[in-house]
Amino acid sequence: MLYFEDFSPGRRFDYRPVQMRTADMIAFAKEFDPQPMHLDEEAGKGSILGGLSASGWHTSAIGMRMMIDAFLGNSSSQGSPGIDFMEWKKPVLAGDLLSGFSLVLESRQSKSKPAIGIVKFRNEIENQNGEAVAVSECSVMFRRRDAERRA
């Protein structure tokens, strides 16, 4: 179990690879982002994305799952107040094999809640060619290990 104290700056958590399946991309797009380039191969080829491509929100949601599987799911996470930025840098195409990592940028104790610390991460998702497809930074709140002991 990972607590606030375990997230020292520079620590890196690598993601388990995830393959992008056409059916999943279309299902997500139908529900949340029904634009032609996310729904149809021909429309994708005719767009600036160059093929059937995942909604940026789909890629971002998969990035969340990668974080859960890499470290958040086994941590004292209390959730996140939001995303500092999210850049969708390259199209994510059907068949792409995504991987990547979260890197601890900084960590600090909460001023208002002594049992909580706040950790800032840089998150990068790459495709099988090593190209960054989505880059983001966000903060996550974690319970402190020593607060747990005292409770």
Added chain:
Amino acid sequence: MLYFEDFSPGRRFDYRPVQMRTADMIAFAKEFDPQPMHLDEEAGKGSILGGLSASGWHTSAIGMRMMIDAFLGNSSSQGSPGIDFMEWKKPVLAGDLLSGFSLVLESRQSKSKPAIGIVKFRNEIENQNGEAVAVSECSVMFRRRDAERRA
């Protein structure tokens, strides 16, 4: 059909309301964000969110769909390079009725692509009590109407 020229600063697009269903929230969380407060009522009540709550990514993806239905789906959108920021300000609980709007903050022609203009939006999602639950800013690329005419 809305083109770049239609997005003048100050123009506002209101979202059609969307009700948050427990089953949808749990299905999204199982796939992308399997944390206890997004999966289970009791775990949600025991968390700082106060009840079974939607993954922030689910709320954000629904916001994308609200933008599509309000204006993007009937526009010359060429997609977005990313999100400037996304703040998850309040928990989104089962049964909440979400609405909100996108407001045009600024618009400018692309320097490198004369057929394209870039529009910056502020997007706010509110619950049934008028409280902002998610606030974001993002830029979207649109084809210009006059480029279309000349093509």
